[in-house]
Amino acid sequence: MKPDIKTKELSLKGLVASPGIAIGKCFSHHADGYTINRIEIPKTQVEAEIARLKHALELAVSDLEQIRGEADRTVGPQLSKIFEAQLLILEDAEFFRQVADDIARQHLNAEYVYHRHLQQTLKSLRNSRDSYLRDMAHDINATAAKVFSHLVGGRSNKLVDNKHRIALAEDFSPGEVVLMNKYHIPGFATQLGGPTSHMVLIAKSLAIPGVVGVGNLLRKCPDDAMVIIDGDNGLVIVNPTTKTLAHYREEHRRHRGVTSRQLKSIARLPSTTTDGRGIAVMVNLEIPSDLDQTLAACKIGVGLYRTEFFYLSTMAFPSEEEQTKQYHDIARTFFPNQVVMRTFDLGSDKIVGDLRNTDEVNPALGWRGIRLDLDIPDIFKAQLRALLKASEFRNVRIMLPMVSAMSEVNRTKKLIHAAMVELQSEGVVFDEDIEIGIMIEVPSAAIMAHELAKHVDFLSIGTNDLIQYTLAVDRGNKRVTSLYRQFHPAVLRLIKMTIEAGAANEIDVSMCGEMAGNRLALPLLVGMGLTTFSVAPTRVPEVKKIIASLSYEECRQLAEKVMTIPTADRVEAALQEWCATHVGQIGMED
Numbered sequence: 142m143k144p145d146i147k148t149k150e151l152s153l154k155g156l157v158a159s160p161g162i163a164i165g166k167c168f169s170h171h172a173d174g175y176t177i178n179r180i181e182i183p184k185t186q187v188e189a190e191i192a193r194l195k196h197a198l199e200l201a202v203s204d205l206e207q208i209r210g211e212a213d214r215t216v217g218p219q220l221s222k223i224f225e226a227q228l229l230i231l232e233d234a235e236f237f238r239q240v241a242d243d244i245a246r247q248h249l250n251a252e253y254v255y256h257r258h259l260q261q262t263l264k265s266l267r268n269s270r271d272s273y274l275r276d277m278a279h280d281i282n283a284t285a286a287k288v289f290s291h292l293v294g295g296r297s298n299k300l301v302d303n304k305h306r307i308a309l310a311e312d313f314s315p316g317e318v319v320l321m322n323k324y325h326i327p328g329f330a331t332q333l334g335g336p337t338s339h340m341v342l343i344a345k346s347l348a349i350p351g352v353v354g355v356g357n358l359l360r361k362c363p364d365d366a367m368v369i370i371d372g373d374n375g376l377v378i379v380n381p382t383t384k385t386l387a388h389y390r391e392e393h394r395r396h397r398g399v400t401s402r403q404l405k406s407i408a409r410l411p412s413t414t415t416d417g418r419g420i421a422v423m424v425n426l427e428i429p430s431d432l433d434q435t436l437a438a439c440k441i442g443v444g445l446y447r448t449e450f451f452y453l454s455t456m457a458f459p460s461e462e463e464q465t466k467q468y469h470d471i472a473r474t475f476f477p478n479q480v481v482m483r484t485f486d487l488g489s490d491k492i493v494g495d496l497r498n499t500d501e502v503n504p505a506l507g508w509r510g511i512r513l514d515l516d517i518p519d520i521f522k523a524q525l526r527a528l529l530k531a532s533e534f535r536n537v538r539i540m541l542p543m544v545s546a547m548s549e550v551n552r553t554k555k556l557i558h559a560a561m562v563e564l565q566s567e568g569v570v571f572d573e574d575i576e577i578g579i580m581i582e583v584p585s586a587a588i589m590a591h592e593l594a595k596h597v598d599f600l601s602i603g604t605n606d607l608i609q610y611t612l613a614v615d616r617g618n619k620r621v622t623s624l625y626r627q628f629h630p631a632v633l634r635l636i637k638m639t640i641e642a643g644a645a646n647e648i649d650v651s652m653c654g655e656m657a658g659n660r661l662a663l664p665l666l667v668g669m670g671l672t673t674f675s676v677a678p679t680r681v682p683e684v685k686k687i688i689a690s691l692s693y694e695e696c697r698q699l700a701e702k703v704m705t706i707p708t709a710d711r712v713e714a715a716l717q718e719w720c721a722t723h724v725g726q727i728g729m730e731d
């Protein structure tokens with residue numbers, strides 16, 4: 142008998158974009174499913190044709206304005222600025238003039254000429270080595286789809302017709318992701334697209350799981366097939382077996398977006414192990430959200446505030462005043478809990494738009510993090526001044542990203558000192574004893590942690606990058622994903638060295654990389670002596686419950702044993718086995 146290919150489980154690899162799990166039947170969203178014909182028009186119709194294009198552009202602008210209103214409400218004004226850039230594209234007078242001139246000169250229909258001009262622009266953007274420009278091509282393409290739908294009679298909005306189903310497409314626009322939230326689309330996958338595109342930023346902030354860059358997605362994933370989106374591992378699983386489904390249902394239950402009620406119910410849990418060791422669980426935040434008040438009320442602080450998202454949402458550095466307001470609001474919301482604000486961590490996978498140095502062959506090893514900050518001293522100083530101004534409640538800490546050498550710490554401290562002197566002379570109140578810490582995410586920093594610890598107030602382990610740099614495995618490259626191993630003994634040794642360096646120098650050590658929220662890693666990290674975990678808000682309930690169920694002494698013995706194991710596979714197997722008997726099933730009630 143021939144195997145039934147249609148029902149065989151198929152795992153498609155893409156790029157990690159927006160975390161979480163979604164399970165359901167899928168549909169393909171053909172946003173650009175219209176046909177553009179070349180039609181010659183009589184000279185007498187030229188004016189009407191140009192007016193038709195103008196009208197279509199106006200309608201597309203009005204559609205986009207509505208989506209921007211929805212985005213304002215759901216993702217907040219900061220991210221919704223993304224739509225301003227798209228509106229500029231639709232309202233680009235020079236582009237319109239060139240298309241109108243060609244319609245008039247060549248006597249051709251509007252959609253054909255508009256499409257031709259658009260393809261020329263997109264071609265050069267798509268060929269660019271700059272990922273920001275390539276991402277921009279996606280936005281422009283999706284925005285233009287709106288114009289075509291008005292010119293050639295668009296399709297019905299397939300998102301609204303497919304509520305609760307997983308959306309697949311060549312690509313989605315940021316606006317479509319806003320609509321996914323409105324129409325309860327649980328997850329998405331795309332054939333094109335990059336993990337740092339605008340639509341991914343919006344998906345992340347709306348907690349819609351998604352995978353991008355899945356080759357052959359639309360060919361291999363027929364409409365109505367059962368699909369699992371594994372946003373954490375960049376996988377799309379088509380026609381999953383009963384066993385795979387059961388596994389992912391359990392994962393899904395674990396990952397579900399956290400609600401205020403769930404958070405409140407765990408707030409009472411002790412922040413200690415069963416044998417009384419105090420462990421702090423904090424959150425990683427990117428942009429202000431509705432949950433902030435609840436998190437603060439649950440006495441949860443912020444272990445990592447990624448300030449670069451302020452820049453990434455608009456591709457422009459916010460002014461000192463804008464930053465002061467935002468940082469101040471966050472510090473006030475979370476007071477008296479601590480907020481660790483990381484200075485701009487731009488570059489490499491965090492697109493830098495105009496700042497991008499396009500001749501970087503190896504951007505991950507290039508101009509990023511603190512290196513970039515120090516090279517733009519005026520902008521950096523403005524951020525440091527804003528952070529200091531926000532520190533008046535004395536609950537703000539400043540953290541430096543991607544530190545690889547002591548000189549970076551010293552240079553930043555000098556800038557902070559200069560900013561303090563200025564603020565003093567201006568009579569501004571700030572925390573004169575503000576604590577300054579560093580991320581440990583480069584092997585050289587972990588190896589030198591003992592020395593670095595003498596010059597800073599705290600260390601925070603960023604495993605997302607530490608794994609990439611230790612193992613020489615690009616965190617965004619799907620070809621080498623299987624080599625990106627958090628339990629690689631080399632990674633574990635660097636983590637241990639960092640924790641020990643902090644303890645020896647009596648400064649705090651926390652972890653804010655994804656590993657801090659991994660259920661297998663938790664007992665090991667507690668056993669290694671880690672006492673502060675900063676995780677995504679959705680992970681707080683489970684992490685707190687697991688920690689409250691652990692015995693430090695047993696974890697310590699586990700860590701001792703694990704540190705002698707020479708391979709990642711065997712470490713993982715040992716942790717699986719240990720957790721099966723010690724951690725059990727930890728549920729998350731609504």
Ligand code: PEP
Binds near residue numbers: 605606654655
């Ligand atoms: C990390 O590298 O672990 C980290 C927290 O930083 P980011 O993921 O923002 O690079």
Ligand code: MG
Binds near residue numbers: 603
């Ligand atoms: Mg990092």
